[in-house]
Amino acid sequence: MGSIKLLLEKAHVEGIRYYDVYRREGGYRSVEKALKTMSPETIVEEVKKSGLRGRGGAGFPAGMKWSFIAKPEGVPRHLVCNADESEPGTFKDRYLMEFIPHLLIEGLIVSSFALGSNDTYIYIRGEYAWIVDILEQAIIEAKNNGWLGKNILGSGFDCNIHVQRGAGAYICGEETALIESLEGKRGNPRIKPPFPAVQGLWMRPTVVNNVETLAAVVPIINMGGEEYAKIGVGRSTGTKLISACGNINKPGVYEIDMTISVEEFIYSDEYCGGIANGKRLKACIPGGSSVPILPANLLLKTAKGETRFMNYESLSDGGFASGSMMGSGGFIVLDEDQCVVKNTYTLARFYRHESCGQCSPCREGTGWMEKILWNIESGKGKMSDIDLLWDVQSKIEGNTICPLGDAAAWPVAAAIRHFRDEFEWHITNKEEAQKRNFGLAHYANPIHVPA
């Protein structure tokens, strides 16, 4: 059973949101340990050893990212916490910040010390307005107790944390767009290189990390990188927060240690508790709206017939042809009554709305895809539209400045790849498709694996 909890262990302790309870439950131990007994280099080394991978979606090793930060003489460096969690289906950071804000603050202090950031920023999604108050309260509490401000714990290290609200743009979750927005500019992604590690916020070396990544630094420091790396499997170390939603009995945020199978995660009572209303599983988007959707048969077993597990490697087994991605951990479950065409249309509409409009493939392509999908969904589609859609997404993917283009193209590509029958049915049975859904069809049938 994947019952190891590192981040949410104390989440249900009464009053954990406040400093006194958090401290009583062992909070801020990692700051004491780090600032009193460790050097910034050893902290980076511990994080490297832990194998912690970025929890925002891309899964890039966090320690590696930290070691890239340039250290020119006399130039301040910054740590920015990316709390612009806007991916449909992802709400793990909200839970973390809302219920145990001090865990993030603690992680931020340690990480700031490791990176030499005296001014650290939390860039938070504008819609999380009430969480800004919670975080600011936590920062004041931490400051009043000597964890922030000048000369923390007599180590000579100064650190302040500032909370900055975004204005509700998904694109500002892209690290360079986030930096632009933080600087007070239009949130357009920058063209890389230069990378933020060299020229980020105000052209100073900057590291941008997800909330969960920074919170995970706390257990890494407390238990040591090597111990942390023992949790999980392979290159998927530690624990991961999964925000499960959709047609399941128990939607919510779960902490898993990445050794459990997808099937167990969906059906066990400890996690999702099975599909709601006794329906059957049709499909799932396992890592937030931008990762490829998988039909039930490919979700529970890989194309090779092996059990699929909830970790980075297993979820992406088979590449995009028969796999998906861990992404940000936004686990969206679709039951047999859901329409994949409509779902894909909804996602396409989202990406059209959130494209920044800077580069042409994404600006024009996302709108085009949305229009074609709307035609198919509303009974005006043609057979040639499916191939056109495929062609349009293939011309967006990989040709844009930032990953939003890819994120818009992948769901469309995967939907056509795995659910082409359903698209065709929408086109050949226009009237019927307006009244009922395609249903489960063969999407849960086991796939024959040649021995």
Add this chain to the structure above:
Amino acid sequence: MSETLFKVTIDNIVIEVPAGTTILNAARKIGGEVAPPTMCYYSKLEGSGGKCRTCLVEVSKGSEKDPRPMPKLVASCRTTVMDGMEVKNITSERVLTARAGVVEFLLINHPLDCPICDQAGECYLQDLSYEHGADKSRFEFQKRTFKKVDLGDKIQLHMTRCILCYRCVLVANQLTNQREHGILDRGDHAQIATYIQKNLQNDFIGNIIDVCPVGALTDKTFRFKNRVWFTKPVDAHRDCNNPKCCGEVRLWMRGDEVYRVTGRIDEWGEVKDASNGKPGWICNECRFDKKKVSDWVIEGPTNVNRHSVISQGHYVNSVLPQETLPEVLNGRQPKLLMDIHNVSEVNKPNIELSALDRPAHSTDF
């Protein structure tokens, strides 16, 4: 001091360029078709490029030290060369497919109103679609439109034609004291506008017309006056007392009339540095108010690329072919059977279309 030279191979042509040169500029040194097309990059504007994605190229070998190919196509305007790098532009199928895709994306919402667009004939989107576009559109939806924004009496904005290259924003940032226009909204509804309707008045703002690759920003004082291929470009200069203005311009003339004044554009579609070393930007006074031949010292006709439509037809002083009908009819004049205006309201001869200050509409006829 000797510069470090990097050896790059672009489409199998080897060239040595100083370290820090972009792939695009290295390719431009080779010239011809090896140079990727650009819609947003403008070497005279800092920070331009990377947005339109027409200059995507394939890097098949990263460098001598790290020969791995780059997984994605890269924007050649913003990627610097490495020693031993191998780049494929027109020799790469991937690049050509992606470029055709970008051209299609740029065109799906473009009105394609070239017949009534003042930029026609010197439009980079026209050239680009001619070279890389498809012969028909696969876009079967209504094109997007915008509310009209008036930028004053000198500059005409047609937002529907805009490809959001950001060049005009950079011009306003880098050449004028204060930028008064910018990009509003986002995604497919991002637009160039002034938020609160405002005239663009800075004395250098006219340069946004020259940098605009399409017909989104055109010269109101030239609007509908003539097609560029009917006019003759002539290089000229004057002593402009604006210290930032280089005073070296191109006059677009027909007979003795100066129809339009622009900066001198080089083969890459960018203003040329002036002979005194100043950047080739010109002030609004030179551009909009000096429309007499006597204002200028004429240097001589501009050398126009012979493939350009501008060098094709010069209808001034052209000799009409002799009317052959009277000869066939043994000297009799052809008889007018019917005057269309007697029976139809169409094309009323008293309406002078060139006098309209807007595109002609069906209600005008």
